[in-house]
Amino acid sequence: MPREPVWRSKAAFWALVAAFVALAGVPSVVLVQSIQRYVSFFTGVDSAALKSTTTRSVPHRAPRGADDDGLPAMRFVEFKLRAPNAKQVLLAGDFNQWRPETLPLEKASGGFWHTLLPLPPGRYSYLFQVDGAWTPDPEATQGGSFEGKDASLKEVP
Numbered sequence: 001m002p003r004e005p006v007w008r009s010k011a012a013f014w015a016l017v018a019a020f021v022a023l024a025g026v027p028s029v030v031l032v033q034s035i036q037r038y039v040s041f042f043t044g045v046d047s048a049a050l051k052s053t054t055t056r057s058v059p060h061r062a063p064r065g066a067d068d069d070g071l072p073a074m075r076f077v078e079f080k081l082r083a084p085n086a087k088q089v090l091l092a093g094d095f096n097q098w099r100p101e102t103l104p105l106e107k108a109s110g111g112f113w114h115t116l117l118p119l120p121p122g123r124y125s126y127l128f129q130v131d132g133a134w135t136p137d138p139e140a141t142q143g144g145s146f147e148g149k150d151a152s153l154k155e156v157p
Contacts, residue, residue, distance in 0.1 A: 084111025
């Protein structure tokens with residue numbers, strides 16, 4: 001039986017190697033692309049979103065009744081509003097830079113909405129946002145203002 005020429009067996013070998021590399025390379029390309037998407041996902045994230053935050057400013061300096069550590073004596077202050085038909089009630093004021101989305105109130109029985117905030121002594125202007133509409137507290141004194149609307153005042157002793 002005659003033997004095949006050497007160049008044919010080498011060509012067949014290299015053809016098999018090329019086919020193997022092509023077949024093995026396709027999953028490798030997919031894997032490399034997956035790793036690149038994974039890395040780009042984490043490098044695209046704002047690092048501040050992954051770290052704990054600190055308060056940028058304290059609303060008031062330590063008053064006369066401050067604790068020994070120099071921090072103001074905090075008081076728990078309840079904010080409540082009767083709005084039985086409301087779907088969402090938010091609170092905005094001097095204590096949260098007038099950003100209502102940071103203080104949603106909880107619905108309680110009797111159509112009341114409430115929240116409890118730790119605040120240092122002082123005077124605070126605030127408004128409720130009931131289903132998107134600014135509403136002053138009907139049980140508080142009026143005196144402050146925000147965006148041209150009369151705001152309620154709360155005195156924390």
